[in-house]
Amino acid sequence: MPETLLEVQDLHTVFKTKAGVVKAVDGVSFEISPGETLGIVGESGSGKSVTALSVMRLQRPGKIVSGKVMFKGRDLTKVSEGEMREVRGQDIAMIFQDPMTSLNPVFRTGWQVAEPVRLHHGLEKAKAMDVAVSMLGKVGIPSPATRARDYPHQFSGGMRQRAMIAMGLTTTPKVLIADEPTTALDVTIQAQILDLLRHVNRDFGTATILITHNLGVVAGMCERVMVMYAGRVVEAGPTVDVFAHPKHPYTWSLLRSIPRLDAERHEPLKPIEGLPPDLIDLPTGCAFHPRCKFTIERCSRDVPVLNRVGDTQLAACWVTQSGVELKGA
Amino acid sequence: MPETAHVQLKKAWTASDPLVSVHGLKTWFPISSGVLQRTTAHVRAVDGVDLEIKKGETLGLVGESGCGKSTLGRTIIRLLDPTAGTIHFKGEDITHQRGTTLREHRRDMAMIFQDPYASLDPRQTVGDIIGEPLDIHGLAKGRERQNRIYELLQVVGMNPRFADRYPHEFSGGQRQRIGIARALAVGPTFIVCDEPISALDVSIQAQIINLLERLQSKFDLTYLFIAHDLSVVKHISNRVAVMYLGKIVEVAPGGQLYRRPRHPYTGSLLSAIPIPDPVIERGRERVILQGDVASPVNPPSGCRFRTRCPRARPHCAEEEPPLESFGAEHLAACFYPLD
Numbered sequence: 001m002p003e004t005l006l007e008v009q010d011l012h013t014v015f016k017t018k019a020g021v022v023k024a025v026d027g028v029s030f031e032i033s034p035g036e037t038l039g040i041v042g043e044s045g046s047g048k049s050v051t052a053l054s055v056m057r058l059q060r061p062g063k064i065v066s067g068k069v070m071f072k073g074r075d076l077t078k079v080s081e082g083e084m085r086e087v088r089g090q091d092i093a094m095i096f097q098d099p100m101t102s103l104n105p106v107f108r109t110g111w112q113v114a115e116p117v118r119l120h121h122g123l124e125k126a127k128a129m130d131v132a133v134s135m136l137g138k139v140g141i142p143s144p145a146t147r148a149r150d151y152p153h154q155f156s157g158g159m160r161q162r163a164m165i166a167m168g169l170t171t172t173p174k175v176l177i178a179d180e181p182t183t184a185l186d187v188t189i190q191a192q193i194l195d196l197l198r199h200v201n202r203d204f205g206t207a208t209i210l211i212t213h214n215l216g217v218v219a220g221m222c223e224r225v226m227v228m229y230a231g232r233v234v235e236a237g238p239t240v241d242v243f244a245h246p247k248h249p250y251t252w253s254l255l256r257s258i259p260r261l262d263a264e265r266h267e268p269l270k271p272i273e274g275l276p277p278d279l280i281d282l283p284t285g286c287a288f289h290p291r292c293k294f295t296i297e298r299c300s301r302d303v304p305v306l307n308r309v310g311d312t313q314l315a316a317c318w319v320t321q322s323g324v325e326l327k328g329a
Numbered sequence: 330m331p332e333t334a335h336v337q338l339k340k341a342w343t344a345s346d347p348l349v350s351v352h353g354l355k356t357w358f359p360i361s362s363g364v365l366q367r368t369t370a371h372v373r374a375v376d377g378v379d380l381e382i383k384k385g386e387t388l389g390l391v392g393e394s395g396c397g398k399s400t401l402g403r404t405i406i407r408l409l410d411p412t413a414g415t416i417h418f419k420g421e422d423i424t425h426q427r428g429t430t431l432r433e434h435r436r437d438m439a440m441i442f443q444d445p446y447a448s449l450d451p452r453q454t455v456g457d458i459i460g461e462p463l464d465i466h467g468l469a470k471g472r473e474r475q476n477r478i479y480e481l482l483q484v485v486g487m488n489p490r491f492a493d494r495y496p497h498e499f500s501g502g503q504r505q506r507i508g509i510a511r512a513l514a515v516g517p518t519f520i521v522c523d524e525p526i527s528a529l530d531v532s533i534q535a536q537i538i539n540l541l542e543r544l545q546s547k548f549d550l551t552y553l554f555i556a557h558d559l560s561v562v563k564h565i566s567n568r569v570a571v572m573y574l575g576k577i578v579e580v581a582p583g584g585q586l587y588r589r590p591r592h593p594y595t596g597s598l599l600s601a602i603p604i605p606d607p608v609i610e611r612g613r614e615r616v617i618l619q620g621d622v623a624s625p626v627n628p629p630s631g632c633r634f635r636t637r638c639p640r641a642r643p644h645c646a647e648e649e650p651p652l653e654s655f656g657a658e659h660l661a662a663c664f665y666p667l668d
C-alpha cells in the first residue's frame with residue numbers, strides 16, 4: 001500500500017440557514033495516495049462539492065465543525081489562513097464546473113494562468129508568463145503565446161476549462177480536485193478534457209479527486225469511487241467492484257436507472273422512486289431508507305455505519321452488512 | 330419532394346403519412362451592428378433541414394449546444410418563424426399560417442421545456458398553469474376545467490390537491506411533471522420535448538423518461554425528443570437524427586445508429602459518450618475530435634464538419650454532401666462514410 005497523501009477523517013461541515021442547520025457533510029472519511037484518481041459521485045445536495053471545498057477551506061458560509069484533513073503531517077482544518085493560502089494552488093489545486101465564471105473577465109488569460117507561479121514561486125512577470133505559455137501549450141491550446149494575450153471571453157468553453165487546468169498545474173500540485181469539470185461542456189469537448197486529465201494524472205503524477213454526478217465519467221477515469229447520499233458516504237471501493245457488485249441499494253438502484261448507450265434491447269428503466277431527502281429534515285436512520293426496496297426494520301431506526309462488505313468494498317447499509325445480496329427486478 | 334406532392338398529401342392525409350414533414354427549412358437570426366443597426370450577417374441556426382416524423386413515433390434529435398436543435402424544434406411548431414422552406418403538419422402547409430388557423434393547429438402541438446424552474450410562472454398556482462391552455466383555446470370552463478386539471482395532475486402522477494399550490498413548493502422532478510401536465514392539457518398529438526430531463530437529478534431522470542413513455546402509449550403521442558445525451562435519446566427514440574451546425578448529418582433507428590454509424594461526426598459523438606461500466610469503458614477506442622464547432626454565422630464551405638473531421642479530403646470543402654440512403658431508414662450526409 002503506497003503512503004497516503006491526503007486523508008480526510010470524519011469531516012462534518014454544516015450550513016446554518018433560517019430554516020435550520022444543514023449537515024452538508026456528515027462524517028466523511030477518505031484518503032488518496034500519490035498518482036491515484038478517486039471519484040466522488042452523488043446528486044446535487046449529496047455533499048460532494050462541499051467535501052471538496054472543505055478540504056480547501058473554501059466552504060464558507062459553511063462551517064467545519066469537526067474532523068481532520070491531514071496533509072503532509074498537518075491538519076488543514078487547524079492551520080492559519082496564511083498557511084492555507086500556501087497550500088491552495090501550491091499543493092492542492094481545484095478546478096470548478098463553470099469555466100465561464102471562474103476566470104476573471106478583465107485580465108488576460110495568460111496573466112491569470114501565470115498568477116499562481118508569481119504568487120507561490122515568486123517568479124517575475126516575464127518568467128511567470130513563460131511558464132504559463134508553456135503550460136497552455138501542454139494542455140492543448142494551439143499557438144499558446146498568442147492565445148495567452150487573449151481575454152477569457154475570446155476562449156470557447158472547452159478552451160477556458162483547459163486554461164483553468166493549466167492554471168492549476170503551473171505549480172505542479174500534488175492533488176488536483178476537479179469539481180464537475182465537464183458538466184457545462186458538450187460531450188465531444190468533455191472527451192477532450194477527460195483525456196487531458198488522464199494525461200495530467202499520468203505525466204505529472206498528480207493525485208486527482210474527480211467529483212461528478214456522471215457514473216460513466218467515473219467508470220472511465222477513476223480507480224476508486226466513493227458514493228455520497230445526503231452528506232454521507234454510502235459506498236466506497238475499487239470502481240470495477242462497485243460497478244459490478246454494488247453493495248449499497250442506492251448505488252445498485254442508480255446503476256439500473258440510467259439508460260445505457262450499449263443496451264441491446266429496449267427495456268423500461270427502473271427508476272428510484274421518491275425524491276432526494278430534505279437536508280434540514282433528514283429521515284431517521286438511513287437517509288435512503290424511504291426510497292429503498294430492501295429496507296428492513298432497523299433501517300429507519302439506526303444510522304448505518306460504513307463497514308466492510310465483501311472483499312474490497314465499504315458500504316453503509318444494514319441489509320448488505322447482514323449478508324444479503326442485492327438483486328431483483 | 331415536388332410541391333404538387335404536398336397538395337396531394339393535404340387532401341388525403343392518413344395516419345400512415347408523416348405527421349410532420351419539413352423541407353429545406355431554414356431559420357436564420359439577423360445580427361445587426363453599427364449606428365443604424367443594419368443587418369450585417371445571420372446566425373444560420375437551422376440551415377436547410379429535411380425531416381419527416383411519423384405518427385406515433387419518437388424521433389430523437391441530438392447535437393451539441395449551438396447546433397440548432399432547439400431552434401429546429403421551435404420552428405416546427407411555429408414558435409419561431411422560418412426564413413425559408415416548408416413545414417407540413419398532418420399534410421397541411423403550416424409554414425405561413427397565422428391567427429385563428431395557426432391557433433387551431435396549436436391545439437395539436439405542445440412543448441415541454443428544459444428548465445422546470447424558469448418555465449413555470451411563479452405567481453400562478455399549479456392549477457392555473459395547467460388551466461391556462463384550456464382558457465386560451467376555450468376548451469373547458471368552471472367545474473369542467475377544474476376536473477380536467479385534477480385529471481391531468483393524476484395522469485402525471487401527482488396529487489390533485491396540489492392544484493392550489495405554487496411552483497416553488499415543488500422539486501425539479503415534480504415541476505417537470507407540472508410542465509408535462511400543461512403540455513397535455515390541450516390534448517395534443519405532437520409534443521416537442523426540449524431537453525426535458527437535463528436539469529433533473531440523475532435519480533429523477535428515469536421517473537420522467539418512464540412517464541413520457543407511458544403517456545405516449547396512453548394518448549398515442551408523437552414526440553420530437555431533443556437532447557444532448559445520446560444514451561437517453563437512444564433509449565426513448567425509434568429513430569435518431571444527428572444535427573451538426575444547422576444540418577441533419579445522419580438519421581437512423583437508434584440501435585442501428587449505435588452499431589453502425591456512417592457519418593464520422595456520429596462516430597466520434599458515440600465514442601465520446603461514457604458508458605457506466607468500467608470494464609467496457611477501459612477497453613473502448615476513442616475518436617477524440619480536435620477543436621470546437623465552427624461558427625454558425627460563417628459555416629465552412631462544403632461539409633460543415635470537415636474542419637474537425639479525421640476523414641476529410643479536399644473534395645469535402647468543395648461540395649456539400651447530400652443526405653443519402655445507407656439501407657432501410659438510414660440516411661447520412663458524407664462523401665467518405667465510415668464502414
